[in-house]
Amino acid sequence: MSGDKSYMNKHLWELDQELFKIIQDEKSRQKEGLEMIASENYTSLSVMECLGSCLSNKYSEGLPNARYYGGNEFIDKIETLAQKRSLATFSLDATEWGVNVQPYSGSPANFAVYTGIVEPHGRIMGLDLPDGGHLTHGFYTPQKKVSATAMFFEPLPYKVDPQSGLIDYDQLAQSARLFRPRLIIAGISCYSRVLDYKRFKQIADDCGAYLMADMSHVSGLVAAKVIPSPFDYCDIVTTTTHKTLRGPRSGVIFFRKGVRLVKPTGEKVLYDLENRINAAVFPGLQGGPHNHQIAGIALCMAQAQTEEFKNYQQQVVKNAQALCKKLQEHGYNISAGGTDVHLILVNLKSVGLSGGKAEFILDEVNIACNKNTVPGDASALNPSGIRLGTPALTTRGMKEQDLYKVADFIDSTVKLGLEIQKKSGPKLVDFKKVALEDFKDKIEKLKNEVKEFALRFPLPGHDNY
Ligand SMILES: Cc1ncc(COP(=O)(O)O)c(C=O)c1O
Numbered sequence: 001m002s003g004d005k006s007y008m009n010k011h012l013w014e015l016d017q018e019l020f021k022i023i024q025d026e027k028s029r030q031k032e033g034l035e036m037i038a039s040e041n042y043t044s045l046s047v048m049e050c051l052g053s054c055l056s057n058k059y060s061e062g063l064p065n066a067r068y069y070g071g072n073e074f075i076d077k078i079e080t081l082a083q084k085r086s087l088a089t090f091s092l093d094a095t096e097w098g099v100n101v102q103p104y105s106g107s108p109a110n111f112a113v114y115t116g117i118v119e120p121h122g123r124i125m126g127l128d129l130p131d132g133g134h135l136t137h138g139f140y141t142p143q144k145k146v147s148a149t150a151m152f153f154e155p156l157p158y159k160v161d162p163q164s165g166l167i168d169y170d171q172l173a174q175s176a177r178l179f180r181p182r183l184i185i186a187g188i189s190c191y192s193r194v195l196d197y198k199r200f201k202q203i204a205d206d207c208g209a210y211l212m213a214d215m216s217h218v219s220g221l222v223a224a225k226v227i228p229s230p231f232d233y234c235d236i237v238t239t240t241t242h243k244t245l246r247g248p249r250s251g252v253i254f255f256r257k258g259v260r261l262v263k264p265t266g267e268k269v270l271y272d273l274e275n276r277i278n279a280a281v282f283p284g285l286q287g288g289p290h291n292h293q294i295a296g297i298a299l300c301m302a303q304a305q306t307e308e309f310k311n312y313q314q315q316v317v318k319n320a321q322a323l324c325k326k327l328q329e330h331g332y333n334i335s336a337g338g339t340d341v342h343l344i345l346v347n348l349k350s351v352g353l354s355g356g357k358a359e360f361i362l363d364e365v366n367i368a369c370n371k372n373t374v375p376g377d378a379s380a381l382n383p384s385g386i387r388l389g390t391p392a393l394t395t396r397g398m399k400e401q402d403l404y405k406v407a408d409f410i411d412s413t414v415k416l417g418l419e420i421q422k423k424s425g426p427k428l429v430d431f432k433k434v435a436l437e438d439f440k441d442k443i444e445k446l447k448n449e450v451k452e453f454a455l456r457f458p459l460p461g462h463d464n465y
Contacts, residue, residue, distance in 0.1 A: 013465075023465050031459050032451045033366035034406060038343035038389025039189065039217065040368075041246050042396070042460050043296075044303065050295040051248055059288045063278065075291050082294050085301035086252055089223050090231055097231070098274045100253045101297050102281050102289040106216045106240035109251035110136040113212060113236055114153050114183065116280030117273065121154050123181040125209075127167065128157035130373040130380045132191035132345075134214065141380070156181065160191070162376035165336035165345075167191070169199050176207045186230065187214025187238075190372050190387050192320075192339035194227050201233035212236040218341055220244025220391070223304040224313035227340060235260075236273065244316065244342055244391050246309075247300025250293040253277055312394060316342045319390040322400035326407035335374055335385065343389040347374040353417045355383040357431050361417040362386070364435065365447040366454065367409060396457035409450055416442055 013020045030042070055078070061068040064076040064083075082101045087094055103109035118124060126137025133139070138155025139147040149155065156179045158172040176184065186200045197213065204211040213230030219239040221227045230237050237254040241247035255273035262268050282289070303309055317340070324334050324344045335345035348358055355371030362369055374385035388410075390403065398406075416439065417431075424434035435443065 020465065027459075027462075027465050032454055033368055034409070034450060034454055035392035036367060036369040036388045036390070036406075038387050038391070039240075039243050040389070041243060041391045043242065043246055043248060043300070044460050045462070046303075047246075047248050047296045047299055048461055050299055051292050053292055053295065055291040055295050058291050060291060061282060061288050063282075078291060078295050078298060079289070082298035082301065085298055085305075086254070089301045089304045090229065090237075090254070092231060092254070096256060096258055098255050098257050100255075100278055100281050101250075101294050102286065103238075103251035103253060104286065104290055104293070105249060106134075106214075106238065106251045107136045108281075108285060109238045109240075109253050110134075110185075110214060111149060112280040112285050113238060113253060113277060114149060115284050116276035117210060117236075118153055118182045120152060122183075123154045123156065123179055124149070124183045124185065125156050125158055125172070125176060125179065125181045126185035127188060127191070128159055129189075130377060130383075131157070131160045131375065132188050133157065133185075134187060134189045134216070137185045137187065137214065160375050165375045166193060167195070169196065169203070173203045173206065176203050176209065180207050181209045183210045183212055185212050185214055186234070187212075188217055190343065190345055192334075192336050192341055192344050194340045195230070197228065197230050197233040210235045212238065214238045216240040217243055217343070220246060220304065220309075221313050221317065221341060224310040226310075226313045226317055235271070236277070241297055241300055244313065245300060245304060246312075246391070246395065247303075248293045248296030250290070250297055252297065253281070315399065316390050316394045318400055319394050319398060319403045320344055322403040323388060323390060323407050326404045327410065330407065330411040332411075342391050343387055345372060345374060345385050345387055347385050348414070349374065349384045351414060351418070353414055353421060354428070355385050356428050357417055357421065358386050358414055360428070360432060361420065361435060361443075362410065362413050364443050365409070365413050366450045367406075367413065393457075396459060398457060402457075405453065409446070409453070413446060416446065 007015055058075055059069045060072045060075045064079045083099050086099045124138050127133030129139040135147045136149050138149045140150035145151045161168045184204045186195050201211055211234045213234045215222055215230055216239050221244055222229050235256050239252050242249040255277050256271050260269045260271045320339045320342050324339050333347040333350055335347050359371040369386050369388050371383050372385045372387040373380050373383040377384050420435045420439050424430040
């Protein structure tokens with residue numbers, strides 16, 4: 001650190017070279033590689049400016065015009081703007097829907113919903129994690145309640161059909177009738193087909209459950225009307241704002257207001273979600289809202305209403321379909337037979353390389369993705385697939401032809417992986433060792449080709465940090 005009088009008004013790069021250099025290295029990594037983790041994206045320069053603004057300094061516990069702290073005149077305006085724009089982005093009427101923009105991220109948003117409307121140890125049903133659901137949809141294993149959503153609530157998962165890779169709605173309907181959950185969650189982290197929200201709604205109505213969509217992965221596609229909207233059928237919708245929506249790292253909860261149902265007697269039953277969800281977020285689970293993130297939400301929701309954003313989302317899907325097509329031409333098996341969205345799940349069982357090995361070797365050549373279970377996998381610890389997404393590459397301006405090239409890179413890398421495995425045998429530790437010792441030159445060559453290709457596509461944000 002510099003020995004000058006005060007550090008308070010110096011730039012990071014003047015002050016802390018050690019830290020700044022690491023941030024710069026991360027920026028170079030982002031530029032030189034292909035980011036294919038389906039939940040990631042590059043946010044805009046203007047959202048970054050919100051995140052690095054004076055709003056980070058302010059406490060504002062409570063809601064607009066009802067705060068526990070003074071000095072919130074402008075914070076109130078920002079949060080109100082974020083609420084208004086969030087509703088407008090999804091074409092929602094403020095008499096029918098309310099929104100809370102304070103959750104710090106997607107996981108706290110989901111936990112707040114369960115806290116607000118499901119009593120302790122009340123029942124929830126979500127898509128099982130190995131089948132494409134998320135941790136926060138109640139994930140547990142035979143040995144362990146992994147997610148806090150399984151410790152404090154009682155989940156029962158539903159599954160995909162192991163043959164088709166599609167959600168088994170009949171099985172869900174049957175289990176829901178017996179289990180009688182308070183809440184059914186329609187949401188995915190790894191599933192390449194659109195969800196049948198109408199069917200989910202019928203199943204929820206059948207057992208008197210609330211229906212919540214967690215559209216974190218697909219909210220950008222929903223905003224651009226590229227895929228069907230969950231709002232037509234759901235009582236609650238949660239989302240992260242940093243995935244396809246391309247905003248700040250944060251979370252949002254939408255909830256219905258007004259009449260929930262009319263009884264045969266004509267009596268109207270009203271929704272009571274607003275107070276319960278707002279109170280669960282604060283003071284139930286959180287303290288002061290992150291106002292810099294909320295400003296970023298206000299901004300990204302406005303950006304999501306533009307023609308540029310719509311074109312971007314259409315391209316995200318076209319790119320995922322182009323990637324899928326080319327990989328299929330190379331002989332790969334794509335789970336669910338293709339994609340309607342921003343991601344594909346490649347089943348590597350027939351190829352004979354595990355998801356873990358594929359993830360490792362792709363990472364070595366600057367292609368970032370994640371290993372993933374595929375339908376029918378016996379072990380979540382040794383999954384047979386990789387998940388590949390196109391939101392980040394599309395933000396860099398890539399089109400279908402570029403994704404064909406990316407598919408070729410992936411194919412060459414997987415083939416190199418098979419060559420390494422021939423020498424190393426099946427264990428991942430041996431595979432890594434042999435790769436780094438005996439295949440250094442081949443890896444370096446592929447990595448340089450990927451790097452040269454990646455550097456042709458610009459990244460939004462600050463130039464070098
Ligand atoms: C469907 C879904 N819900 C919730 C989350 C959690 O979001 P966060 O990581 O912001 O807590 C994720 C994150 O990947 C997700 O995919």
